[in-house]
Amino acid sequence: MASWCENMVLPPRVLIAPRPSSANGQGNILSLRHPKLEEEIQYLFSNGRLHEFNWFKERYGSWFLGDYVCEDGSIYYCTVVDPIFILLPLFEAARMSNGKDLGKFRQLDEILYIEGYPGYQHLMSIAGNHMELVCEVKEVANMKFFRLDDSKVLTWLCCKVHNIKEVIPKFGKNYAAQGERELLKDAIQIIRENLKDEPWLPVLCKKLQLDISEINETTKSNDTSFCAESSPIPAPARPSEGNIGNGSAKSSKGRPAKKLKAEVGSKNIKDMFRRVTRSGT
Known part of the structure; x- marks a missing residue:
């Protein structure tokens, strides 16, 4: 009997993510700019919430996935991230402030249109409510205009x-x-x-x-x-832009990452929050 994963281009990986509640049972993996590094990374948008991918790996370990043994015992897991962090650079650039000039009011569809990054369009449904916390908002003819404050x-x-x-x-x-x-x-x-x-x-x-x-x-x-205190190890494949649901996801090659040695006490606070998209430095 053929193995369920024999036709996969890349070996399977283990991902812990929220189960989508939509009718099609899918969430979206979006390619967005990292708010600090400005490099392209992936986020999961599911059930109206934005999640970042984290990665964890013990020194030794494997996964038994049905009749398949995944030698790479690493695991991906999703944690909720505040969309304001992701959208803040966009709104800062959109107001085009200069010196004492506070800048312009812009509509959401203008602000979230970033060439080469259609993933931001998926955030239209949540961007307004979140960004009202950090923006001055004016309503004209039933249309809302935002300016970062x-x-x-x-x-x-x-x-x-x-x-x-x-x-x-x-x-x-x-x-x-x-x-x-x-x-x-x-x-x-x-x-x-x-x-x-x-x-x-x-x-x-x-x-x-x-x-x-x-x-x-x-x-x-x-x-x-x-x-x-770390030694370089190859990063496993990470999810690529597209859909995710029903226990399957597309993958693409990730970047080299670094890993802590076995824990002997408490870790540095910063290291506890490292994401899969960071190189470990």
Whole structure:
């Protein structure tokens, strides 16, 4: 009897993702720009929520998939990401502000039209409600126009930082023992993964009464430590743009990634949130 995967171009991979609730039982894998790095990566849009792909691999392990043995024991899993992070660079560019000029009001379909990235069009259904939190909105003839508002963005970022700060102590006793200032710095490190340093990081640090040089030094130290303790391994195939559902997905080759050694205590807070699309540096 023929194996269920014998006609697959690439070997199967294991993905944990939300089950789509739509009638066709499918979600969409979208190619979008990373909000910080500006490189093309994939996100899963399913049930009206945007998810990023994460990747985890033990040093040894395999998967038994029916009658097939997948030698690569790595696993992909999806976690919800706030669409505001993904859309923030688009709205910042769309207002075309210059100096004291606050910029222009634009409609959603204009802002989300990015040549070469049709995936943004799938976010039309959720973009408006989310971006109202960080935009000034005007309604003319039943049409809404958006312009990014720096003060609203700063308020939203502060809220994100404080929410993460409340969660960090639950990661373990080492984190629970940290002081308020260290918790804020760790929270900013997490936020920074999806946020351009300019112009947001300086104003955020100023608002929270933190020295941006401390944040930069912590980041440099974390990255050096991570690289020194890791060894390069080939990244498994990652999902490509298209549909996903009913336990199957298309795949394409991923980039080389790095992996931590076996855990002996608590990890660096930044490393706990690494995505499959990052190279590990």
